[in-house]
Amino acid sequence: MTTEFLRVAHAAREAAAELAPLPRAPKDRALRAIADALVAHTAEIVEANAKDVEQARAQGTAEAMVDRLRLDEARIAAIAEAVRQVADLPDPVGEVVRGSTLPNGLELRQLRVPMGVIGIIFEGRPNVTVDAAALCLKSGNAALLRGSSSAYSSNTTLVKVMQEALAGTEVPAGAVQLVPGLTRDSVKELMRARGLVDVLIPRGGASLINSVVEESTVPVIETGVGNxxxxxxxxxxxxxxxxxxxxxxxxxxxxxxxxxxxxxxxxxxxxxxxxxxxxxxxxxxxxxxxxxxxxxxxxxxxxxxxxxxxxxxxxxxxxxxxxxxxxxxxxxxxxxxxxxxxxxxxxxxxxxxxxxxxxxxxxxxxxxxxTDGGEFGFGAEIGISTQKLHARGPLGLPELTSTKWVYTGEGHLRTSEGTVIAGSGS
Amino acid sequence: MTTEFLRVAHAAREAAAELAPLPRAPKDRALRAIADALVAHTAEIVEANAKDVEQARAQGTAEAMVDRLRLDEARIAAIAEAVRQVADLPDPVGEVVRGSTLPNGLELRQLRVPMGVIGIIFEGRPNVTVDAAALCLKSGNAALLRGSSSAYSSNTTLVKVMQEALAGTEVPAGAVQLVPGLTRDSVKELMRARGLVDVLIPRGGASLINSVVEESTVPVIETGVGNxxxxxxxxxxxxxxxxxxxxxxxxxxxxxxxxxxxxxxxxxxxxxxxxxxxxxxxxxxxxxxxxxxxxxxxxxxxxxxxxxxxxxxxxxxxxxxxxxxxxxxxxxxxxxxxxxxxxxxxxxxxxxxxxxxxxxxxxxxxxxxxTDGGEFGFGAEIGISTQKLHARGPLGLPELTSTKWVYTGEGHLRTSEGTVIAGSGS
Structure with missing residues (x-):
């Protein structure tokens, strides 16, 4: 792996560890800071986007595709508004999924916790860059984003604006990272980053998804192909x-x-x-x-x-x-x-x-x-999973989390004759 | 892939489709039939096991390992009893995980459904063969088993006895399959059987688990390594x-x-x-x-x-x-x-x-x-997942299932102005 990739992946990993235990309020404040910063930096974002648009036109890209790529003041305002809506959603982290007091008195709880670092590979529109980052942050995860090379200038600026906004909040700025590089190699690096990236979500056409599924050693959530x-x-x-x-x-x-x-x-x-x-x-x-x-x-x-x-x-x-x-x-x-x-x-x-x-x-x-996260009442959606493992159907915020078991005792020991409490016997 | 592997994998796949919609009662009857058959065929199983034991001794296997391999009347009775205990557990399939009536009147439910075909790679003791098969069947899944080559004779007979027992029940006999072949190639075939196998669970040492995680294109649930x-x-x-x-x-x-x-x-x-x-x-x-x-x-x-x-x-x-x-x-x-x-x-x-x-x-x-399925009250456990995707911690029966969204309307159409009911307008 390139030094540059390892640098952003490790930065995301460190940020994830800091971000994971944060409660809802600081995460929501960070999201609102991002929304404000996007609006405040509209001119800079539009300028960066203009380079992508110009290049797409120079390459003879169809006008419909160029339009999908284009950002203007209204679209940036809409992107910022979507971030505020994510801030308004409930936080899945900390939810007690199951829990009971076991017959031996151990108090057992299964808690929803962040995944850690989520890698997202996506095509096309630069609004996804912000949307994916917001959903990851809200669910306590660091986002390692690999957008379309056609939107690289836009994405670089969007991520920079988001990182600068985070720098003034309790959420570490490193929690949003753009995978460096424009070539397919950067996708390969993401796919081989087992141990650094906890889950990979490819969003795009069937060929992208199939190649990720075939080649990735990082666990994948397949999305989007619908026949x-x-x-x-x-x-x-x-x-x-x-x-x-x-x-x-x-x-x-x-x-x-x-x-x-x-x-x-x-x-x-x-x-x-x-x-x-x-x-x-x-x-x-x-x-x-x-x-x-x-x-x-x-x-x-x-x-x-x-x-x-x-x-x-x-x-x-x-x-x-x-x-x-x-x-x-x-x-x-x-x-x-x-x-x-x-x-x-x-x-x-x-x-x-x-x-x-x-x-x-x-x-x-x-x-x-x-079949849609919005229609199902999820409030936000990062894609629609067509796999059976982990999450199937629209992926909302809870689907971006894992769980952790916590059990609390008072000196509970396991013996072949059942539970013994330390200090109570012998 | 070898013809022989494809034959058992397709047989498992077909059986899985038949097995998935079955309610609890026929599955429990099938499990009890398996338990009875194991006891009834004790002599045959012990005889097959003797070959494995003999071979292990001839290869100079440590006596403690030979003992783990050995089956006798009491051990077979215990294995059968464990199958009956699985029959007594609640069926996770059909559980409504979430559900609501959406604002537009669509009735939405998320149901627990079987995964389909579960591949299990395991080492050592032949009791795992039966245990894994029972947990898969109970949760509505076909089991594609790849046990240790040191227990191949035992496993062949155990699977044959289970298949014969199933033949007299509503559960298709093909729902329990042993991956043919003794070499590492048969593990490779399982790992490349994307589309035929829905999830792969390696149970064993760190090196087995790591190689499966690295090489498998089938989604994997990592289990068991505990530092x-x-x-x-x-x-x-x-x-x-x-x-x-x-x-x-x-x-x-x-x-x-x-x-x-x-x-x-x-x-x-x-x-x-x-x-x-x-x-x-x-x-x-x-x-x-x-x-x-x-x-x-x-x-x-x-x-x-x-x-x-x-x-x-x-x-x-x-x-x-x-x-x-x-x-x-x-x-x-x-x-x-x-x-x-x-x-x-x-x-x-x-x-x-x-x-x-x-x-x-x-x-x-x-x-x-x-940290144990039995201690947590799961009644049975197929391993302990150390990954974050899908299931983390002890894997009970619900962890061997996926979910399916079902929504029921009365002609619900989606329009840019919201939901319209067919036939009610125009």
Whole structure:
């Protein structure tokens, strides 16, 4: 590892140890200081951002992408406001998750504690830099941030402003660190920093996430890849099903909880498919259907790849299935374990679908778009986990913590005959 | 991967899908069928075990190790009884972890669900084969077991007996699988089986655990390495401290929650160390002390390695520290994050130690030996996690599960203006 990487990683580690025992109030004060500093340094941030924007344009980046990169006064104000909202959220640290007095009198508690150092690898927008740092600080963690190289100038300034703001607070300035360097090597360093980094959260496309998962020796929380399904059961209310399907696909196609495939029970395909195709077409959606779907209307023929695809666009794959079990088997084969919806009037079908589907979220008679930390009432979200270990579904503040067992006695000793209290016998 | 490995891994995966939705009763019936079958096949198991024992002897294995390997009628009966005890434990699957009705009327629940396929790599005793399988089945998971090659004949027969017992129950026989092959390659296959295996739990020595952590692409739960510390504070009740120290070290030195180092506050070293050395000597313990310890009695000089060591023997390292903070810094540097104890009369010192120590468990005025699933009232334990992700401390049945979010609506759609119910408008 480079000296430069080790320097920031060790600084984050030391800051994490100082930050972990802090109660809520000083952390909230630090977050508000960051928000104020971001606003106060608007001109400096906009200037740094202009370099990234200029470079992106010079490289011929699409204007939509350039717009995602751009910061202006209003956007910086919104970023600062989001930090204040994180300050307003409850602190997960110190929560007693479980606790009891054991039969031998030991008082046992399981407390929520910070993870330590959280590494976050993300693409695109520089607002994530601040957002991720705020969520880490609030949950008592140091943040080791590796943003997109396209936003390096913006991120460098944002992190500097945050560190300067922290310098005047009880939270150590080292608790927010930008991984130095623009190349893929800096991602590799993060992935090999076991012992220095406690958990790594990649936020971005499937290829970034897969490479982190494959190569990292630091524990990873996978986020974000969503090949979500809507299954229209034989007992579905079809009008409801059409509306849910269109909402799940077209309300915001670029996000991970948008639907990418719909599956129709064969018994209702003849009736449902034409209605669905018409409504999807009206919403600007191209349907990639299998042969059975094609019998009921005009579609682009679906290939195997279509069923694996996370389009993130106005496209959707479609297939007819012979049963609920067949729908579940399709989802197990092609899905990414994010969110699957069933539309049905049958309590039994809903119950069976919920029991059989192995995904982070299952929606019954609701759009897949509700799998979201904001919608779930978490107040903030750092991504949506599609893995089973540690956290599954939207990641809120509690998901950025670990736990610690504490037991208190009065000289409790363990013997082969059970507990003995020191000093009481012999 | 070898065809043979893929065959058992796929069989486990298919069985896991069938097993996951089963409620408690059929799982308990299956566990009792396994217990009965183990007893009924005692002769066959003892015969298979005799081959392992013979081979171990031929290889000059120490008699204590041979004894750990040996199965007889009484041991098999005890193993069967342990399976019945697992059947008696509550089922973690289906527990509603969190739940609420969202402001828009969506009913949101977070349910405990099985992980899927759990891979377990373990050394030594064949009772672990049955124990691990029982805990996996109870929590709705398929078990993919890779035991010690020294117990391969025993394990093959134990798994065959379990599979035959399952064949007559609602739990699919494929839910218990032995990883084929005796070589390290079969461990490698498990570690690369991402997508087939949901989590890997290595149980064994530090070198096994480290290699799994470094090489596995399957998410891992680290268990078992315990370099536990006892810190004797300036405000300690010294008689209590001596008894806790001796208990933590010598009550059962071969286990991970035994103490491996004690740290004494400088203010009380002159008084405490001679008493501690005498009591430890009486318990047969060799003390590896730093120079400051050596000033107060005869010890083996401690090297840097002693402070890193997990002796698992009648040895303990010892050092004098200038403050509670110095004790914490020592633990952070040398510890394995398992369990650290403080002995003190000071509420403030106890509070500070608990806040600053970053380990799975912190004991206040109690022996480190209480960090144990049985002592915590879990009823069963598959190991003690020293990692921060997913589960930290003793792993009971709930730690072998993941969660799934379920939300139920009546046509809930997400729009930029908030939730709309399908069919209610337009």
């Amino acid at each position: 979500c399904h809507v299954y229209i059961d034989a007992a579905a209310d079809q009008e409801l099903a059409v509306e849910i399907l269109v909402n799940a696909k077209a309300q915001r196609p670029s996000v991970c909880n948008a639907a990418e495939t719909f599956l129709v029970h064969a018994d209702v395909a003849a009736e449902f498919v034409p209605k669905a195709l018409e409504a999807l077409r009206a919403a600007g959606v191209t349907v990639h259907g299998d042969e059975a779907i094609a019998r009921h209307g005009e579609v682009v023929p679906a290939t195997e790849e279509d069923f694996f695809a996370e389009y993130l666009s106005y496209d959707i794959a479609a297939a007819v299935v012979g049963s609920l079990e067949e729908a579940v088997a399709h989802i197990r084969r092609y899905g990414s374990g994010h969110t699957e919806a069933i539309v049905t009037r049958s309590q039994q079908a809903a119950r069976r679908f919920v029991a059989l589907v192995d995904s982070a979220a299952v929606a019954v008679n609701a759009s897949t778009r509700f | 536990c510390h006892v810190y004797i504070d300036a405000a300690a009740d010294q008689e209590l401290a001596v008894e806790i120290l001796v208990n933590a070290k010598a009550q059962r030195p071969s286990v991970c929650n035994a103490a491996e180092t004690f740290l004494v506050h400088a203010d009380v070293a002159a008084e405490f160390v001679p008493k501690a050395l005498e009591a430890l000597r009486a318990a047969g313990v060799t003390v590896h002390g730093d120079e400051a310890i050596a000033r107060h009695g005869e010890v083996v000089p401690a090297t840097e390695e002693d402070f890193f060591a997990e002796y698992l023997s009648y040895d303990i390292a010892a050092a004098v520290v200038g403050s509670l903070e110095e004790a914490v810094a020592h633990i952070r540097r040398y510890g394995s994050g398992h369990t650290e104890a403080i002995v003190t009369r000071s509420q403030q010192a106890a509070r500070r130690f608990v806040a600053l120590v970053d380990s799975a468990a912190v004991a206040v005025n109690a022996s480190t030996r209480f």
